[in-house]
Amino acid sequence: MKSVELFAGAGGLAMGCEIAGFEHLAVVEWDKWACDTVRENQKRGYPLVEGWNLHEGDVRGFDWSSIPEGIELLAGGPPCQPFSIGGKHGAYDDRRDMFPATVEILRKLKPKAFIVENVKGLTRAAFANYYQYILLQLEFPELPRRASEEWHDHLSRLQTERTSGKRKGKGNTYNVVATLVNAADFGVPQKRERVFMVGFRDDLGVEWSFPEQTHSYDALLHSQWVTGEYWERHSLKMPPVPAKLQSRVSKLQNDFLPMEYAPWMTVRDAIADLPDPQTARSVTVSNHVFQGGARMYPGHTGSPYDLPAKTLKAGDHGVPGGENMLVKENGEVRYFTVRESARIQTFPDGFRFHGSWTETMRQLGNAVPVLLAQKVAASVAEKLAVAEILRLQKISKRVVRSA
Template sequence: MKAVELYAGAGGLAMGVSLAGFESQAVVEWDRWACDTIRENQRRGYPAVQDWPLWGGDVREFDWGSISEGIDLVAGGPPCQPFSMGGRHKSFGDKRDMFPATVEVIRRLRPKSFIIENVKGLTRASFASYYQYILLQLEFPEVIRRDGETWLRHLKRLQEEKTSGAAHFSGLTYNVLPSLVNAADYGVPQKRERVFIVGFRSDLGVEWSFPRQTHSFDALLRSQWITGNYWDLHKIAKKNRPAMPARMEGRIRRLDAELIPLEEKPWRTVRDALKDVPDPRRKQKHTFLNHRFQDGARIYPGHTGSPLDLPAKTLKAGGHGVPGGENMMVREDGSVRYFTVRESARLQTFPDGYVFHGSWSETMRQLGNAVPVALGRQVAASVAEQLAETEIKALVNQRLRIRNRA
């Protein structure tokens, strides 16, 4: 299956797409540091990215006519700053809003499916109309905004098409399914809420739903405070275990009397993710790439770091100050230190052999903007499975029609 990756960044979603079995026809990213990260891994011969046709530049300037027909998937995370809780919240008034460019690529390539990822802030009430506008553009990519037409007037025309029924529209349409998900529910050791907008071309007749979660907070609480398996796994003696959080006592008592679905695994914690990674402050030889101590971490209001025995808080795209103030771990003695680049990569489920190019603050920006590889892979694999099933059904139906004619 053939894919095109937009706004690839350091390669999180694109790597997940590749690991799900798609072959990249174009990987587009404008940021030179992120491109350097990908190129450095290509020079090192890292298999997941070695054959990526990387193009460093603006999505709007890429020659989409050079891409052959038959694209199965377009994937990407348009810049999140216009909708981020930490941004200026301009949405359609922000020059970095690349959703129009994303819709244009989908209109031109007519892929069988797409995966679009963005921040939770996109779903805020203040963006409700523009969020609907984005979804309708993706559903009707050939209903193009006219010269001089405001986005609100364009939204009204799209709503009219929707009201009249997509089945009566003769152009290109998609069945669009938006989902707000927490990466921790899919085995990522990080509480990271993101919007995934997945679409399938309407003519394929696909019925798809977002993959079911595989991990849960309740399963973690049971493992820690009812069975004790979590502490046993980490070889922590009872006398050294922290006290049960008072605010969780009621919930834990209820869990002791309830059954948790056996298929749900415990949320993965910072301790789980980093258990074999040495402390960067110790002077010892190790083989971990990008694993250097960064001084200067401190706690201040609103930025308290991530406890060891929960998934990390959402990694932010920045170094010191407000963005990077949460990119810290809280040690058992209550002290804090910054996560190293390698530790942050672990929390984003990048493989240990994947290196990041640039200074600590620059690489942390790349990591804070990335899609966790494991989550991207699960979503892309689900889409690939659905496309394969659809193709098989089409072939079976074709053979039946040929047989009936005979």
């Protein structure tokens, strides 16, 4: 199945799509450092990225006529700064808003499906109307904004079109599902909330819902404080139950019910087998180098070992909340190494990051966890495969009847 990747960064979403069975005809990213990471892995022959047609530059400058119409998938995460909690919240007034460019490419390529990912901040009340506007543009890419039209006037026109239902079922609109998810609920060792906007061309007749949750916090607490399996697995003695968890753990102990989900994955699960970069005499693991300077102060705390990490962010020393730090068992803090951060983002160990610690942490903070991307893309690929089988069956029946 053919696909195109926009705003690829270091390739988290693109790699997840690749694992799910999509073949990228173009992978577009403007940032030199992120492109250097992909190029370095291509030179090494890393299989997931080796065949990518990487284009360093603005998506608006790419020759989209070189990509055939009707490919299976368009995927990408437009820059999140206009909507992120840490950004300036400019939304439609922010020149970095790449949703208009995304819709333009969707209109040109007419893919069978798309996956668009962005930050939770996009769903905030302050952006409610613009969020609806984005979703309606994705639903009706064939109705672009007019030259003299304000975005809210375009929104009204799209709302009218949607309620009329005139364009539905003709293959020029998309059935769009938007879902806010926590990556930890899907096996990623990180509490990372993101919104996924997934659409299927309406002539395909696809019925799709977001993949079901596979992991939970209660299952983690059960394995830690009821069965003790978590500590046994890590060859550790079970510590006392923290006071703030007593009532919740007691309820889990009294329920006597099997856990519906697997336990959330923790920082310890992700990095326990890596040597301590601060004390190891020599480190042979790529991108696993100690970075000094971490410190804790009010409002700037790191991630504990035995929970999923806080959301990794695109920064280093000045990241609010200390999300890029690990709280060691003695209470001290240190920065996550690049390799530890890559583990937390579920990048495979064979994939190496290029650039300084600051640059690589920025790449990782902007990335989609590979595992989450794979699960979403696999569910889309399955529906597209079924739709194609049904299409061929219909053709076969018509041929038989006409024979």
